[in-house]
Structure formats: structure tokens, C-alpha cells
Amino acid sequence: MDRRAGVFLVFAAMCLLLVPVTDDEFRWVPVTTAIAYILLAAASLLDARSRKRSS
Amino acid sequence: MSLALIGVIAVALAFDFVNGFHDAANSIATVVSTRVLSPRMAVAWAAFFNFAAFLIFGTKVATTIAKGVVIPDSISLGVVFAGLIGAIGWSLITFYLGLPTSSSHALVGGIAGAAVAKAGWHVLESDGLRKIGVFIVLSPLIGLALGMIFTVTIMWTFHRVRNVERLNRGFRTGQLVSAAAFSLGHGANDAQKTMGVILAVLIAEHEVPKTSGVPLWVVLSAHLAIGLGTLTGGWRIVKTMGTKITKLQPAGGVAAESAAAVTLFFTSAQGIPVSTTHTITGAIVGVGASRRLSAVRWGVAGRVVWAWILTIPGAFLIAAATYGVVAVFN
Numbered sequence: 297m298d299r300r301a302g303v304f305l306v307f308a309a310m311c312l313l314l315v316p317v318t319d320d321e322f323r324w325v326p327v328t329t330a331i332a333y334i335l336l337a338a339a340s341l342l343d344a345r346s347r348k349r350s351s
Numbered sequence: 352m353s354l355a356l357i358g359v360i361a362v363a364l365a366f367d368f369v370n371g372f373h374d375a376a377n378s379i380a381t382v383v384s385t386r387v388l389s390p391r392m393a394v395a396w397a398a399f400f401n402f403a404a405f406l407i408f409g410t411k412v413a414t415t416i417a418k419g420v421v422i423p424d425s426i427s428l429g430v431v432f433a434g435l436i437g438a439i440g441w442s443l444i445t446f447y448l449g450l451p452t453s454s455s456h457a458l459v460g461g462i463a464g465a466a467v468a469k470a471g472w473h474v475l476e477s478d479g480l481r482k483i484g485v486f487i488v489l490s491p492l493i494g495l496a497l498g499m500i501f502t503v504t505i506m507w508t509f510h511r512v513r514n515v516e517r518l519n520r521g522f523r524t525g526q527l528v529s530a531a532a533f534s535l536g537h538g539a540n541d542a543q544k545t546m547g548v549i550l551a552v553l554i555a556e557h558e559v560p561k562t563s564g565v566p567l568w569v570v571l572s573a574h575l576a577i578g579l580g581t582l583t584g585g586w587r588i589v590k591t592m593g594t595k596i597t598k599l600q601p602a603g604g605v606a607a608e609s610a611a612a613v614t615l616f617f618t619s620a621q622g623i624p625v626s627t628t629h630t631i632t633g634a635i636v637g638v639g640a641s642r643r644l645s646a647v648r649w650g651v652a653g654r655v656v657w658a659w660i661l662t663i664p665g666a667f668l669i670a671a672a673t674y675g676v677v678a679v680f681n
Contacts, residue, residue: 300640307492318485319478322621326489332496339503 298344301337308333355428356556360549362435364576367545369442370454371401371580374541377631378534378581381604387523394582396527397534402578404538410565411622412540416547419479419622420459421466423554423561429677430465431552437461437670441662453626453662458544459483460666462551468671469678483624487659490614490625491633497610498637505602506641522601529608534581536615537627542573544624549573603638610634629658 311330318326378401379393388396417423421430438454438461445452459480466474512518546565553559559566599607611631618625 303640307495310488311492314485314488317481319482322482322485322623325493326485329489329493329496332500333492336496336499 298341301340301344304333304337304340308337352558353556356552356558359428359432359435359552362432363545363548363552364572366435366439366454366458366548367542367573367576368580368583369439370541370545371398371577372583373442373454374537374581374627377628378530378537378608381599381601381608382526382530384599385523385526385601385604387526387601393530396530397537398578398582400531400534401538401542401581402574404535404542405570405574407535408539408543408616408619410543410546410570412543412619412624413546413550413565415479415483415622415624416458416462416544417551417554419476419482420462421474421476423551425466425470425474426462426551426555427469428552428556429674429681430462430469431548431555433465433468433670433674433677434458434462435548436673437464437666437668440669440673441666444665445658445662453628453658455541455544455624455626456487456659456662457666458548459624460663461670462548463663464667464670465674467667468674486618486623486625487629490618491629491636493614493617494611494630494633495637495640497613498607498634499641500637501606501610502603502638502641505606509602519601522605525605526601526608529605529612532612533608533615533631536612536619538574538577539619540615540625541627542577543619545573545576546570547624599635599638603635607631607634607638610637 308330311326311333314326315323315330378397379388379390382388382393382396383390387393435458438457441457441460442452442454463475463480509518546569549569550559550563550565553566553569554561554563608631611627611634614630614634615625615627
């Protein structure tokens with residue numbers, strides 16, 4: 297697997313771990329950040345795949 | 352107002368001054384390294400926007416520091432003094448060891464340590480501390496994600512432009528705006544921490560009522576102290592965050608500073624004290640990681656994680672020990 301995507305998934309997991317300890321008022325912040333990292337991981341995977349194909 | 356109170360307020364403002372002195376490099380590093388401004392002009396630019404932040408942001412962060420770290424009744428002159436010594440002491444130790452410190456976390460740890468030494472663990476405000484703790488981890492992660500998203504957006508938007516020289520000129524001008532925005536965020540979040548400390552001690556000494564907001568003279572003096580700190584020393588310690596973590600081009604500088612500024616605007620508006628240094632570090636890592644992971648010097652990023660773990664306990668212990676000494680003389 298693409299290393300960068302792996303790192304982003306770790307960051308997403310860290311954000312999700314923070315959700316239960318975050319105040320209700322701010323719970324959307326770690327959730328949104330985790331979603332952003334999952335999307336970035338997906339984009340990174342696609343980027344790595346297209347680089348592999350073109351090389 | 353007693354002499355002791357004036358002395359503690361002076362120490363708080365000195366802490367704020369040193370914060371400006373130390374953190375100025377974060378705001379101006381990319382502007383200087385890409386030669387948009389000379390070091391002196393860049394420092395003046397950052398100092399102006401540090402000061403101007405008081406016109407835009409409220410004082411919610413100050414209220415969190417004054418009332419959300421420990422129970423206000425546990426705060427006294429001795430607690431605030433010991434807390435500040437804890438924060439300053441920890442900053443000096445980490446400066447000597449070369450660890451990237453966070454004055455914000457040190458201040459929270461210091462006030463908590465001194466208050467616990469005075470009255471026990473029950474004085475800690477668990478809700479406020481939990482909010483601060485969560486955002487210690489989240490703010491660099493938000494900065495990193497935004498730094499990457501902004502970089503990718505810029506790359507997509509301008510990838511067909513052939514005249515790279517002209518494009519870089521455009522981004523150099525854009526850096527003036529992004530550096531100003533980051534300095535506003537820095538002034539807003541960091542100056543308010545000092546305001547919070549001063550408000551706490553004014554309440555403890557019955558100079559203002561418990562329900563009071565931050566007096567205007569406190570707002571102005573805190574912003575003035577951080578602005579003067581930036582103006583006085585910043586350019587001497589520009590070790591360029593931009594080259595320590597990853598090499599930045601003007602477009603990357605715009606993305607990193609904008610990402611950090613957005614994070615600081617949000618946290619300041621919500622009353623959450625965060626580390627401006629860790630936020631811009633996360634944003635710069637995000638810009639580097641948009642190229643490839645190896646473009647980032649992960650050793651520097653790893654040291655930030657160590658600072659997360661060690662700063663609050665370190666400042667806590669120094670402040671608790673200092674309060675022990677203060678209590679003997681009281």
C-alpha cells in the first residue's frame with residue numbers, strides 16, 4: 297500500500313479516537329478532520345496508482 | 352493595586368513579549384526565505400498584525416485560560432507567579448535541549464501545577480482541560496490536512512499556467528496576505544493567553560468582579576507586548592520553519608500560512624487555546640507531504656510530538672515546585 301495513504305489513515309484513526317472525549321459542541325471537528333484524512337488517503341492511493349502506470 | 356500584583360502582571364507581559372520574540376519566525380520565515388520582504392520589514396509586518404488582532408477577535412481564549420483550567424477560587428498571586436515561572440522555566444529548558452516548545456501548553460501546565468500544589472487535584476477543571484487536550488492533538492492535524500488540501504487546490508488551479516516566473520511573482524504578493532493572516536491568528540490566540548492570566552489574577556485580588564470580561568487596558572497591553580516582542584527579536588531567530596521541515600516555494604508558503612491562519616481563526620473564535628507553533632508546523636508538513644512523504648523531515652515533526660507529551664507535565668512539575676517555595680515565603 298502507498299505509504300502516504302497509510303499515514304493519512306493513521307491520522308484519521310487518531311481523529312476518530314478523539315471523538316468520544318470531545319465536547320458535544322465540538323465533536324464535528326474531529327469527525328470532519330477524520331473524513332478529510334480518509335479522502336486524502338483515497339486521493340493519495342489513486343495518485344500512487346496513476347504514477348505507477350505512467351512509469 | 353499592590354506592588355506584588357503589578358510585579359506579577361509585569362512577569363505575564365514579559366512572558367507575552369518573549370512569546371512574540373520567539374514565535375515571530377513562524378510568521379515571517381517563508382516571507383523572508385522567498386525574499387518577498389526584508390527581515391526587518393517582515394518583522395514589522397508581523398508585529399503590526401499581531402497588535403491589530405485585538406480589533407477582530409474577542410477574548411474567549413482569555414476566558415478559557417482564566418476560568419477553564421482551574422477553579423477560579425484556587426487562583427492567587429502566588430499561583431499565577433509560580434505558574435508563569437513554570438512556563439518560562441520549561442521554555443528555557445526546552446530551548447536548551449532544542450525541543451520545539453509550546454508556550455501555550457507550558458502556561459496551561461504551569462497554572463495547573465501551581466494550583467494543584469496549593470489546593471489539591473480537585474481544583475482542576477476537567478471540562479476545560481479536556482477541551483485544551485483534545486485540540487493540542489487536533490490543531491496540528493487540522494493544519495496538516497488544510498495545508499495539503501490548499502496545496503493540491505493551488506496545483507490543480509494553476510497547472511496549465513506556462514509562465515512560472517509570473518505565477519511565482521503572484522504568489523509572492525499572496526504571501527503578504529497569508530503572512531498577515533497568520534500573524535493575526537498568532538496575535539489573537541497567544542496574546543489572549545496572557546490576558547487570561549492577568550484576568551485571573553485581577554479576579555483573585557478583587558480588582559475586578561468574578562463575572563468581569565477582560566478590561567481594555569489588559570487587551571491592549573497584551574497585544575502591545577506580543578507585537579513589541581515580534582518587532583524586537585524575531586528577525587534574529589529566523590531559522591526558517593520553511594527550510595527546517597521542508598523546502599517551501601511561494602505557493603507552498605501561501606498554502607501553509609493560510610491553513611494555519613484558518614485553524615487559528617477557528618480556535619480563537621471558539622475560545623480554544625492552541626499552540627501556534629505546532630499549527631504552522633502541521634501546515635508546513637501538509638505542504639511537503641503533498642509532493643511526497645520523503646519531502647518532509649519527519650524528525651522535526653516527531654520532536655513536536657515529544658513536545659505534546661512532555662510540555663504540560665514538565666511545566667506542571669516546575670510550577671508545583673515553585674509554588675512550594677513561594678508558600679514557604681508566604
